[in-house]
Amino acid sequence: MKLLCLMLASCSLAAAETNSFTNSFTNSFRAFDSYENMIEGGTAHTLVVDAGREHIVTRMPRGYAASVEYGMKTVVFTEPTGSVAIAMRVTTNSPGVLPDDDALRAGALAADPGSDVIQEAGCATGYKPARFVDTTRSLDPVHSIRARHAFVSCPDGIVEFMFSSKAEDFDKGRVVFNLFLSSFRVEIIEPPVKLAK
Numbered sequence: 001m002k003l004l005c006l007m008l009a010s011c012s013l014a015a016a017e018t019n020s021f022t023n024s025f026t027n028s029f030r031a032f033d034s035y036e037n038m039i040e041g042g043t044a045h046t047l048v049v050d051a052g053r054e055h056i057v058t059r060m061p062r063g064y065a066a067s068v069e070y071g072m073k074t075v076v077f078t079e080p081t082g083s084v085a086i087a088m089r090v091t092t093n094s095p096g097v098l099p100d101d102d103a104l105r106a107g108a109l110a111a112d113p114g115s116d117v118i119q120e121a122g123c124a125t126g127y128k129p130a131r132f133v134d135t136t137r138s139l140d141p142v143h144s145i146r147a148r149h150a151f152v153s154c155p156d157g158i159v160e161f162m163f164s165s166k167a168e169d170f171d172k173g174r175v176v177f178n179l180f181l182s183s184f185r186v187e188i189i190e191p192p193v194k195l196a197k
Helices: 005-026 101-111 167-183
Strands: 029-037 043-051 054-059 065-069 074-078 084-091 116-123 130-138 144-154 157-166 185-188
Touching: 043 084, 054 084, 054 167, 084 167, 101 116, 101 130, 101 144, 144 167, 157 167
Parallel strands: none
Antiparallel strands: 029 043, 043 054, 054 185, 065 074, 074 084, 084 157, 116 130, 130 144, 144 157
């Protein structure tokens, strides 16, 4: 599931450097571990993702491991038994605003072929409100897979989350997923400002 001539030349140079900064980060994606001091004491293990101009931080779910798929700009978090997985994907789709619910529903169904929509609603993140779509897909007459697809708009695109598990593990995994979303935040990395000489 598995970001007059001399004066004009200076401005042009500054703009070129800014464009160079922007272009070099537009297609960049890197993820790394970090730790933060918590208000209540102790430290929290976080995962930091720099994607273009977006600096994304989220707390690692306790006991989960993370693997990075750089080509897909995706991080997958899995718990030890593998029964619950959370994927976080950074896209440049629809920057600054979420598409309408029909488009989000279509995106959720495309990510989980053969599934049906159960519900859709708003949800909270540590950054701003998101929208989610829940889907279910039958494996056989007795077993099914449940998934929650959440979408949050960012200045440079959308961050998509997908949590999936066996139907019987969904409620337990949903608690972890909600905590994960509540720790999610985004900061924008601005290009350095060059002053004209």
